[in-house]
Amino acid sequence: MVSAVEVPSTLGFTSAASLDAVYGDGTAARVHSSRILVVGAGGVGCELVKNLASTGFSHITLIDLDTIDVSNLNRQFLFRKHHVGKSKAVEAAATITAMVPSTEIEGIVGNIKDTKFGISFFKSFNIVCCALDNLEARRHVNRMCLAADVPMIESGSTGYVGQTSVVAKGFECYDCTTRPQPKSYAVCTIRSTPEKPVHCVVWAKFLYELIFGPDDDGNVLKDLDMDTGRAANEASASIPDTEKTGPKEDAKKGKEPVKAPQANGHENGHSEQSTENNGTVIAPKSKRVRYAEGEDPEEFAKRVCELVFVTDIEKQRKMTELWQERAPPLVYDVGGVVDNLSEEFKQPNLSDQTSWTKEKSAVVFRETLKHIASHRKEEVGNLTFDKDDKDALMFVCAASNLRSHAYGVPLQSPFAVKGIAGNIVHAIATTNAVVGGLIVQEALKVMANNGDVRDCLTTFVSKAPVGARVMKILYPEQLRKKNEKCFVCSKGHLQLILDLEKTKLRTVVNTVLQKRMCVLQPTVNLTAGEYHNTLYECGVGLEADEIEEYEQNLEKSLQELRVTDGSELVVSDLAQNLSCTVHVSHASGLYEDKAEWERFRLEGKIQEAEVDTNGVRSEDDSTEDVDDECLEVPVQEMEGSCAAAPNTSVAIADEANVTVTAEGEDRGGKKRSLDHAENGRLDGEPESKKMRGEERESMEAENR
Ligand SMILES: [Zn+2]
Incomplete structure (x- = not known):
């Protein structure tokens, strides 16, 4: 994937010969000439770009919308007091340039969801590394990487736990599994x-x-x-x-x-x-x-x-x-x-x-x-x-x-x-450092295999050593195959249940498509028996009369727009290269006690039963529906999380960059926590079961 170039004997702080010795011939050359996109210059992002540059990755693009806050300084070590108020991406790039002058690093102030960062932008990189702090942006980058066919290394850290994984065509993507819902x-x-x-x-x-x-x-x-x-x-x-x-x-x-x-x-x-x-x-x-x-x-x-x-x-x-x-x-x-x-x-x-x-x-x-x-x-x-x-x-x-x-x-x-x-889970610099290191490990394996992710792993960082045979804090597992029912990577279908007479298209576009499905610029095509029509479109290139028509459609009920029970809506987003079929069912008076924009249910079998290599069924393999629980206010319960003094021995952030807790209860009230690992209750159970069943979901964590 990368043309042969003259490789210096030292890449960053690493010897080219040692890279080739460990990862195979040609790795150093590919590391030296590859282009890496890092999305997010926060806690993990800072660790990551430092590691990438020191390892010899010489062409890095770093993107972040944020400015530096004084509360970042305890762990986002590329920044100093005089940087407060300035761009994270730009200042991080400047610090890296001073630290490892051989690295070409560009800092971009921008939102990765901006349409100017389209598929061709993503295609210009060999690897995309996600060090993001929110679900929407991750889901978007996931789609862009699948569309551009670029391996994405995804990461998260919250408190003492963290995770890295790799997304590529054929393997589990970020939308393949349901994410734990914040406490509401x-x-x-x-x-x-x-x-x-x-x-x-x-x-x-x-x-x-x-x-x-x-x-x-x-x-x-x-x-x-x-x-x-x-x-x-x-x-x-x-x-x-x-x-x-x-x-x-x-x-x-x-x-x-x-x-x-x-x-x-x-x-x-x-x-x-x-x-x-x-x-x-x-x-x-x-x-x-x-x-x-x-x-x-x-x-x-x-x-x-x-x-x-x-x-x-x-x-x-x-x-x-x-x-x-x-x-x-x-x-x-x-x-x-x-x-x-x-x-x-x-x-x-x-x-x-x-x-x-x-x-x-x-x-x-x-x-x-x-x-x-x-x-x-x-x-x-x-x-x-x-x-x-x-x-x-x-x-x-x-x-x-x-x-x-x-x-x-x-x-x-x-x-x-x-x-x-601020839904605070205190960020811990050590966890960020471990996660930042793991991302580079995966990046090197991608380089060693010339862009192939076959040797890559999902790795969980646990709070305390766990294990039946060997006690360890890092738990690797093979990348999972993609979920055949995923609506993003596998053309899986979704079911939308609502009252056709009372629901406006606006609810479908704003709440169902944009909020729940994270579709950025949806186009909605209706097929109801023999009848076909485009109900909605947005983005650039529309004529004035089209814009007006679609705006008017938003205020019409689905029934007025001739959507019937059993109709199909094909939802597509050119920017994300996404197309998904949504089957519509009518339910008279559904959720009438809820607000107008909450009266729907979106279902899709997005998790599939799976047998792992040891023949052990993982615990989260039950088929789960995407159920809508809009009645509740989606906020997190974080009481007590700020009981710690602001200056204890580990680096503690006084800010919230985490929106999904590592610990929490699922709807059935089952505790999902890494704490049980500490008291050894996991001993004797196969490791894959432990990590997949409970901790995996608990560690779908946010970043920084
Ligand atoms: Zn998927």
Whole structure:
């Protein structure tokens, strides 16, 4: 695959002769001339590029969207204090160049999901190494590598456990198996009956985005912004279009933009309630919690305190059926708390491990509202929660504590709230180093076999030595064959069950295709008996009338679009080289108690029974359906994870880059944990069974 070139005697810090001696003749030459793409310059990424360069890989492209945060410095060792705020990819490349000058390394600031990184971009590399921190990007890179026919080395680390594996045509891909679902909570727990700090923190994150974020009908607190007296999800369906699209989009369409709500709505005649045809009452503008452009920050803060901690709590208290076996929430006049805190208290230290009082929470809450409204005007309307954004964290800490006070939940310190809000699993530099080393091992085997992955392995890094015969922390296993039912690598089919009459195409495109199936730019072709039609298409190259037609289709029900029970939707994405058949079934009134965009079930037999080389059936080989559980809020329970002091002997990150825990419970409540390995319960069992059955899934971990 690589043409012969003059090979220097030393590659990076490695002797070319020793590479050839260990991996076979020609390996050094291929290592020297191959092109490697590294996606992600975080904890694993930093280790990895250092290893690649020292081993002699001389042409490296490193891509990352992120900038360097001070909390990265304890383990992302290519960065120093003066790099904070700069691009990870660019600075990592510069450090590597200084460290190993013979390496040509390019740092690209960019999102790997950007369409400019198409199949031809991926094809220009011999190996793609994934050091990513999220599932969506991994699933995308997986598809791009399969389409470009380039071996992908995938990795993950979380706390003490980690994993590397290799994806190539014919072998198990990232979509072949189901991933463990993060711990989730019922909407009603978040909205009305919180019992733990984490419930209040999740609520506070939603509140932050409700007030300062993009208008989102999916926000579970949406009803706080409307005086409907109905559940959030039902009410959201009846917001007038002008409210949904907001002034900007209306202006584009040439319509009269919606006027910004006035702070003193009563005096300006904005207090009259408007009633929609279906009887839903939209709150007068002055009663909305969202910040309105030009509003006095003081008035705004007062209004939010009143609406959230007085009016809404009073409303909750009236739901008497909820309070038969638990205490009703307490109204707290947050706006009326006397501000006698010193300036120092108003600028709290976010690493503080002392729990806040309700008074302090009240003052900080008001101050943060005012601060964001007056100092970050430009961003209001587009803010989403970011654990590294000090204002966002102060808001969430204060709001969640006030919520906790109302519901009799213990109040928390900023340090604890940050841990919960960011789904923290402390990153450990040693695990990253082990994983970074394993990736290079696999890369060398690919080079030794001239691009073939036949000698590659999946390797698990465990927390403590385990084993029946030999105790070890690294567990290798053969790459698995691809799952013949996988919809990505094997043209497997999926089943979509929903109410054809009531479900809009928008739900199918946004939720089913883009969120659940991770299709970036879907094209949807319908076959219903003899009838064929393209229902949706997006991306570049569309005519204006096509764009308009597809936009209109999004608002139509599937029935209107002539989708019938038993129809087939062929979903394709040119960019990902993906094509998948989805069989549609009608289920009248399915999940009517759920929000409009959650009323579907997506099924596909994506795991297959398998017999391994020892004849032992692996434990996770049962055929499992992709079941949709959208009722729940997908957040993780990470209580206690931040109980450790910030500076213990191992490198501990005070940030969250991990969204899937190494430990957790599956739906049946079975513990999936590496801990059982420590007490030796695995002894006597075949190793492949141990690693495949429980730990494999538990280690589908995130990175950095
Ligand atoms: Zn697959």
